[in-house]
Amino acid sequence: MKSTAVFLALVLSLSGCLSEEKAYGNAAGYGRSYHSPVEIVIPSNAPSITQQFRRIEDNEHYGLDVHAPIGTPVLAAAGGEVIKSYWGPAYGNQIEILHPADSSGKTSRTRYVHLEDRVAGVGDQVKRGEQIGTLGITGFLSSGFPHLHFETLYRGTSIVHSADDPNLYWVDGEGQITCYDPRKHDYLSTDKFVLIYPVPCK
Numbered sequence: 533m534k535s536t537a538v539f540l541a542l543v544l545s546l547s548g549c550l551s552e553e554k555a556y557g558n559a560a561g562y563g564r565s566y567h568s569p570v571e572i573v574i575p576s577n578a579p580s581i582t583q584q585f586r587r588i589e590d591n592e593h594y595g596l597d598v599h600a601p602i603g604t605p606v607l608a609a610a611g612g613e614v615i616k617s618y619w620g621p622a623y624g625n626q627i628e629i630l631h632p633a634d635s636s637g638k639t640s641r642t643r644y645v646h647l648e649d650r651v652a653g654v655g656d657q658v659k660r661g662e663q664i665g666t667l668g669i670t671g672f673l674s675s676g677f678p679h680l681h682f683e684t685l686y687r688g689t690s691i692v693h694s695a696d697d698p699n700l701y702w703v704d705g706e707g708q709i710t711c712y713d714p715r716k717h718d719y720l721s722t723d724k725f726v727l728i729y730p731v732p733c734k
C-alpha cells in the first residue's frame with residue numbers, strides 16, 4: 533500500500549511538472565497517419581503543438597494545433613491579403629490570408645481559427661509576423677481548449693486548394709519550427725512559400 537501511495541505521489545508530481553514543461557517546446561507525435569511524418573525540431577521557447585496534421589480518413593485533421601493562453605497574439609505566418617475575417621459556429625473567429633504565387637506559380641492560403649479577437653479585416657495587406665488576432669476558444673470545434681488551429685492550403689495545378697502539413701513550409705526548413713524574428717523575417721523574398729510560427733515564442 534505504502535509503495536503504491538509513493539508511486540501515485542510520484543506520478544502526480546511528475547505529471548504536474550510535465551504539464552508545465554509541455555506548454556513550451558513540445559510537439560505532439562503524428563501517431564498512425566497516412567501522411568508521412570515530418571521530423572519536428574521545436575525551440576524550447578515555442579508554444580507547444582498539441583495535435584499534428586492527419587490525412588486519416590474520417591479522422592482527418594487538416595492543420596496543426598498550437599496551445600497557448602487565451603489572448604496570445606496570432607501572427608501572419610507569411611505576407612498577403614486577408615480574404616476572410618468572420619465568425620462561424622464551428623470554427624469561431626477565423627481569418628484567411630491569400631499569399632502571392634511563388635516561383636512555381638502556386639498560390640497558397642493560411643487559415644487561423646478559434647480566435648478570441650480578429651484585428652485584421654478583409655482587404656487588409658498584412659506583413660509576415662504582423663498580428664492578425666488573438667488566440668482563443670471560439671467555435672464548438674475548439675472543445676473549450678485554448679489553441680490556434682492553423683492550416684496551410686496550397687493550390688497546385690488544379691483550381692482546388694488542398695490542405696498540406698504546415699510543418700513542410702517553415703522558413704528554417706522542413707520540420708524546423710521557426711519563431712518569428714523581425715530582424716530576420718520581415719524582408720524575406722516570396723520566391724518560395726515559407727512560414728513563420730504563427731504565435732510568438734517567449
Ligand SMILES: [Zn+2]
Nearest residue numbers: 595596597681
Ligand atoms: Zn485543430
